Amino acid sequence: MDKVKLNNIAVELSSAPKGILAADESTNTIKKRLDSIKVESNFENRRKYRELLFTTKDLNKYISGVIFYDETVYQKTSEGITFPDFLQSKQIKPGIKVDTGAVDINNDSKEKITEGLDGLRFRLEKYKNNGMIFTKWRAIFEIDSSKNLPSDFSINLNAHSLARYAKIVQESEMVPIVEPEVLMDGTHSIDECYNATSKALNTVFEQLDKHEVFLGGVLLKPNMIISAREAKNQANINTVSQMTLKCLKENVPEEVPGIVFLSGGQSNELATAHLNEMNKVKDNYKWNLSFSYGRALQQPSLNNWQGKDNQIEKSQLALLHRSKLNSDATLGTYSSSEENL
Numbered sequence: 001m002d003k004v005k006l007n008n009i010a011v012e013l014s015s016a017p018k019g020i021l022a023a024d025e026s027t028n029t030i031k032k033r034l035d036s037i038k039v040e041s042n043f044e045n046r047r048k049y050r051e052l053l054f055t056t057k058d059l060n061k062y063i064s065g066v067i068f069y070d071e072t073v074y075q076k077t078s079e080g081i082t083f084p085d086f087l088q089s090k091q092i093k094p095g096i097k098v099d100t101g102a103v104d105i106n107n108d109s110k111e112k113i114t115e116g117l118d119g120l121r122f123r124l125e126k127y128k129n130n131g132m133i134f135t136k137w138r139a140i141f142e143i144d145s146s147k148n149l150p151s152d153f154s155i156n157l158n159a160h161s162l163a164r165y166a167k168i169v170q171e172s173e174m175v176p177i178v179e180p181e182v183l184m185d186g187t188h189s190i191d192e193c194y195n196a197t198s199k200a201l202n203t204v205f206e207q208l209d210k211h212e213v214f215l216g217g218v219l220l221k222p223n224m225i226i227s228a229r230e231a232k233n234q235a236n237i238n239t240v241s242q243m244t245l246k247c248l249k250e251n252v253p254e255e256v257p258g259i260v261f262l263s264g265g266q267s268n269e270l271a272t273a274h275l276n277e278m279n280k281v282k283d284n285y286k287w288n289l290s291f292s293y294g295r296a297l298q299q300p301s302l303n304n305w306q307g308k309d310n311q312i313e314k315s316q317l318a319l320l321h322r323s324k325l326n327s328d329a330t331l332g333t334y335s336s337s338e339e340n341l
Contacts, residue, residue: 001170006217007257009133009175013093014219014258014288016279016330018064021323022262022294023053024097024136025069033298039307047075052305053298054083054092056316062323065093065134067177067292073130084131095134095177096127098165102140111154114139117164124172134175136221136292137165141181143188143196143228150182150196155203163207170217177260177292179221180204184265188228190235194243197225201251215255221292222248223264224274237270241277249285258288263296268322269339271296272329279332290330297322 013020025033030049031041039045050072053059066087073096076082084094098120102112114137124135139158141150162178169176182197201222208215225243227234235243248259263271271293278289291297300322305315328334 001214001217002173003214003217005173006170006175006214009093010217010219010257011288013065013134013175014260014290015064016288016290017327018062019291019293019326019330020065020067020095020260021053021063021297022067022136022292023050023069023072023298024067025294026101027069027071030069033295033302034307037302037306043071045307046071049302049305050075050083051077052312052315053301053319054087056319058320059323060090060092062320062327063092065095067095067097067136068132069097073127073132082131088131093133094131095136096132097138098123098127098135098169099137102138105154105157111142111149111151112140113154113157114161117161117168120165120168121172124169124174128172128174132174134177134219135169136177136179137162138179138181138221140183141196141200142183143186143192145188145192150200155200159200159203159207162204163211163213166208166213166218167211170214175217175219176213177219177221178204178208179262181221181262181264182223184223184226184229186228187230187232189231189233190225190227190239190243193223193228194225194247197223198247198251201247205251205253215253216257218256220252220256220259221262222259224261224266226264226266226274229265237273237277240274241281244274245278245281245285248287252287254286256287258290260290260292263291263293266296268296268299269336272325272334273336275326276329276332276334279330288330291326293326297326
């Protein structure tokens with residue numbers, strides 16, 4: 001394992017003023033996105049949409065890496081250049097989601113275990129040969145206080161898988177993004193989110209240590225500490241920032257180069273504002289704090305495209321603008337007045 005190489009990649013992916021575009025939607029998820037604008041989800045339309053995103057002029061000013069879904073690795077631009085090769089020509093690092101999705105832990109539980117360890121080494125070799133530089137694996141946890149969820153069993157099981165995944169990825173000379181996501185679905189309070197996230201992060205790093213994963217070559221992709229979507233009391237931006245930083249400081253070792261947040265269903269504006277607020281107090285922590293957003297980066301672009309070729313430029317400008325706002329947030333210089341420019 002080349003630790004210097006892995007650390008350099010992790011630092012470059014998470015360093016201001018750039019972040020990661022998550023374009024790793026499964027075929028089912030991207031179908032839902034395209035359905036929302038009444039565009040058929042066939043191979044060519046998915047390719048055209050991804051090409052629209054990736055070929056946005058000056059995207060590399062704000063985006064350091066893009067996470068692919070398996071299909072995307074082999075798709076090409078209209079000029080016949082594979083997407084990984086095209087992005088690398090623009091100094092944007094291509095990465096790949098390598099888990100195979102979450103399934104019920106057992107028939108009597110709604111909790112999930114993420115699968116994909118079987119055959120992972122073989123798939124990584126294939127992806128590496130096709131230009132992939134980093135990877136991502138997502139585990140999900142649901143809060144339901146009435147049922148004591150997330151359970152210790154779910155957290156332990158998923159933390160073990162995340163650590164095993166990370167170790168295999170590093171042995172393949174690639175950087176793993178570790179994503180333990182506490183979902184914001186439900187009515188739980190921000191304090192419940194804090195407790196569940198703290199427990200999940202603590203267990204994940206215990207497992208990473210047991211598996212001898214090199215923390216200097218890992219990126220963490222966590223949720224922010226936030227009120228549930230349907231909670232009566234919605235915490236303000238300052239509270240989300242303070243509680244998220246507190247949780248991270250208590251559970252994330254300083255050796256980790258970067259934390260690239262998921263948006264997790266937040267509005268585009270809130271995801272940016274929360275990240276910005278955290279980066280205003282950057283002297284209180286050592287990791288880079290950046291973004292790895294999917295829908296919160298793509299939605300304005302998708303809405304502007306509507307599947308029409310004559311809307312591509314407008315769609316790309318929307319993506320570039322959203323990327324610029326999040327870039328500003330990595331520096332703590334974002335202002336909501338920029339939203340409607």
